Amino acid sequence: MRSHYCGQLNETLVGHDVTLCGWVHRRRDHGGVIFLDMRDRDGIAQVVVDPDTAEAFANADRARNEYVLRIAGRVRPRPEGTQNPDMPTGMIEVLAHDVDVLNTAATPPFQLDEHGKVGEEVRLTHRYIDLRRPEMIDKLRMRSRISHSVRAFLEGQGFLDIETPILTRATPEGARDYLVPSRTHAGSFFALPQSPQLFKQLLMVSGFDRYYQIAKCFRDEDLRADRQPEFTQIDLEASFVEENDIMDVTESMIRALFKDVLEVELPDFPRMPYAEAMRRYGSDKPDLRIPLELVDVDDLMKDVDFKVFSGPANASDGRVAALKVRGGATLTRKEIDDYTRFVGIYGAKGLAWIKVNERDKGIEGLQSPIVKFMEGVVDALLDRLDAQDGDIIFFGADKTRVVNEAIGALRVKLGEDLDLYTQDWAPLWVVDFPMFEADDNGKLAALHHPFTAPSCSGEALKADPAQALSRAYDMVLNGTELGGGSIRIHDQAMQRAVFEVLGIGEAEAEEKFGFLLDALKYGAPPHGGLAFGLDRLVMLMTGARTIREVIAFPKTQSAACLMTDAPGDVSSEQLKELNIRLRHKAKTETTSE
């Protein structure tokens, strides 16, 4: 029906007849002539309809915003003075000789230009209109290009695209499963997969050697942190590999992707042990664009006459860390108060600070509510931090976890507020993770998942699980975890050892993972892999602010689709067929029982 997309028109087409199909983005009457900005997925082109072409003019005259038109006309240069060099098609216009109205449009609930004036709820309810915004089309087009680039790379590396089931068995991987009642097997349930983890391991046991899939995954959890109940992973696994093999191929993939789609050459990815990341950045996904680092000062603070510092400095699970901000002495009292409240979110009970006004004046040259308690160590402290006049030093002193979270977050916030970024893209690998982390009751849980191989023997693992490191690796970019993976356990005895440490008894292991343990018995190759969060990757690459901007039909934070009004009621006949009934009839917003 069309000869060109609107956005394709340019000066090389002057004098040519073109046919455009699209939407009226804007309509203006000017000097007896109608100007239509015609929009399609590729851009906007200006169409002029003058009264000489009576039928075309009459159709253009009744067209309103968002009408669907087909326009035939001739491309001509815009008259001198009306050109718009900021617009790709801004040097030309189309003089229409035919205008067909293919469909009318009621006045939309919001004008595309004015989407900011309505709440996100209105836009999600009318998502099909919101998606007309050129920036939304661009983001989803970029997502399509990203998927395609990733696939092309992995196919080139011999990875096979293999689909794993969506209707599968519940796994106890931490977050909650979505359940699907079975009709054929009354009283039984499928679960939607949180990841294809076990299936991809079984594909390795089968000998597929290199697997990938862009896979839908599901997690029924609270959606506070900009998450979605269904999300997409770039999932891959390979056999007869070690850590470096997986890290090399996926690093190459991401580098190729950035070059292909964004024309960005990513720097080499440094590798940083988890312990170092926590020590220097308070985070296992440090944003290395920010040149601030946490510095340990426990040794200096052990004997100061300030319990807030000396307590954690002497405690085995405590930490005192300093964060120096070059030139930060200009921060106002109010700004410091705001940062104090900010670290409070992470459990910090306060935020001590020292402004270095004139260092060569000794303690007199410092401004700080706490410096009086630490006269004896202040020189050593300033030396260690290489503090100069004009700097500010913040302190965290608490349990190690609290200090890392609070000062780690403060570091990122300062980087953002003061625009301290030294580069656009800062990728890295974090490696040497602990196998397990203890919850508040000291119960161990797998830091990644229970199929991750430890870097020690099974005996060493059982002897001191808290010290055991895993063969896991996370790829981090600009403070976001892009993906994580590991070498997996391919030895049945090791798998049982890990289950034992996790307190999963033989019977439970058999019940939950019997098929995996069986598979390990029949000749499992060494294997490992990685999964990237595609939504988050696209978000980073498109500069989107929420994950909802890079998903065509997202759910709200309460896991609802405002457009289709899902989830919804179903008939009691349907429930009866599934052998279930509701506990409470009323539809409420929360499970308040």
Place this chain on the structure above:
Amino acid sequence: MRSHYCGQLNETLVGHDVTLCGWVHRRRDHGGVIFLDMRDRDGIAQVVVDPDTAEAFANADRARNEYVLRIAGRVRPRPEGTQNPDMPTGMIEVLAHDVDVLNTAATPPFQLDEHGKVGEEVRLTHRYIDLRRPEMIDKLRMRSRISHSVRAFLEGQGFLDIETPILTRATPEGARDYLVPSRTHAGSFFALPQSPQLFKQLLMVSGFDRYYQIAKCFRDEDLRADRQPEFTQIDLEASFVEENDIMDVTESMIRALFKDVLEVELPDFPRMPYAEAMRRYGSDKPDLRIPLELVDVDDLMKDVDFKVFSGPANASDGRVAALKVRGGATLTRKEIDDYTRFVGIYGAKGLAWIKVNERDKGIEGLQSPIVKFMEGVVDALLDRLDAQDGDIIFFGADKTRVVNEAIGALRVKLGEDLDLYTQDWAPLWVVDFPMFEADDNGKLAALHHPFTAPSCSGEALKADPAQALSRAYDMVLNGTELGGGSIRIHDQAMQRAVFEVLGIGEAEAEEKFGFLLDALKYGAPPHGGLAFGLDRLVMLMTGARTIREVIAFPKTQSAACLMTDAPGDVSSEQLKELNIRLRHKAKTETTSE
């Protein structure tokens, strides 16, 4: 870890050192030397381990079938007389100098060579072993290539890969939805999509212009006909198109796919109206490889003295059709009896036949239980069918539906049994479908789905819905429907007219499809699309006998996964959180209430 896949070895590598990783496919001791057939996803290579390399020999000696080994050695020609030209690697072998056992293997529940000796249940329970069979690896590898080829084609045509939700709203598209209880919205349910139909239409309303997705779809129905509860569609949609645009691009896609993956040049796709397909082949997915056709003989049979024929010949909903099989007079009485039973499956009450032994002898030259009733028309009949000596003619006489189904199926069965195929691949388009079909109570239902555009006006549709044709098209290959699609309704009034004919009231339409009707109001472009069944396409292209052979982890016919034992029990706490409870506690195989 490896230098080559086993299947990559050939004579050009003689004298080279190689490292292989894989499974022991077979082990033989012969003349004090150990022969290992090493298997990986690319093939099998013969490895020789002799006692001179003591450690390697000891490891090879303890290796059993399905052990995982890493072998380093040198490629050499096989000795004269031991070559195997049927095997890609059959001219060479590897003399091992290192053999590492990477993992042991218990004796598997079945040997790969002997998979035929165990039932499918055993193989599905140990699917990770069944998938080791080279033919299974090849089928899934082919599936990966097919997906990749399709994607490459569609990307090249400007189609954008856009993901649509899996957790969505129940739609009344005929078959049953899988439901997912919502935790956040107690008492409400998501449904898993039977297809992305409405979402792709909304993407057109948004202006994405060309969409595709290789999408998981779900249908909770009885699985008799080699179906799976979850299946995969190649789904696409485009705007500003007519039937020919979609048919052209998808025909090109399938042609490119066959060329790319199978090196097959498909012939041009003829286009056949639905009515013609039913008349000539008794089927809307005729297998055109078979040169048999149904021939209408109603006019000849109206007055014969044989109620079985004259009844249907005179009834408005009856049909008498003949099927001539060249040379079929050699069929035995027993074979004809078997075919009579076969058509009985489709509701035919018998199977009349005439053998043409010596045509020029007139009625004496015919052998038939029924010819005596039709002496007066027999010449005209034989002329119409161009019957020759040695032919057999079968008859169907019943309600049109029964004749079409029974004789249509007989036609396919005869083609198969007598190997009448005239070509390997016979594609076609079936077009001009009726909009609606009546059920036994005369209630109309959409033949495709209620968003299909009719080829007549809304008034004509409402005036005589039974006569209305749709703008739908099905692609058929070798008697299998590969895909189906249509031009959709983009006009709200037309959509309401179709709902009206279907007996969907305004309130029900608003409740179920309000968002679609809304979307049509705000400027919907003309659009249409098509969806291919990927599983069935792969099945055809790989020559698989069941759909389960081209799915990595299929469900059984009772929708269970024998490997993971899904669906399974869940805890009452989980159900409580979802605000549901079981009606009956016991786990039974059927919903027998």
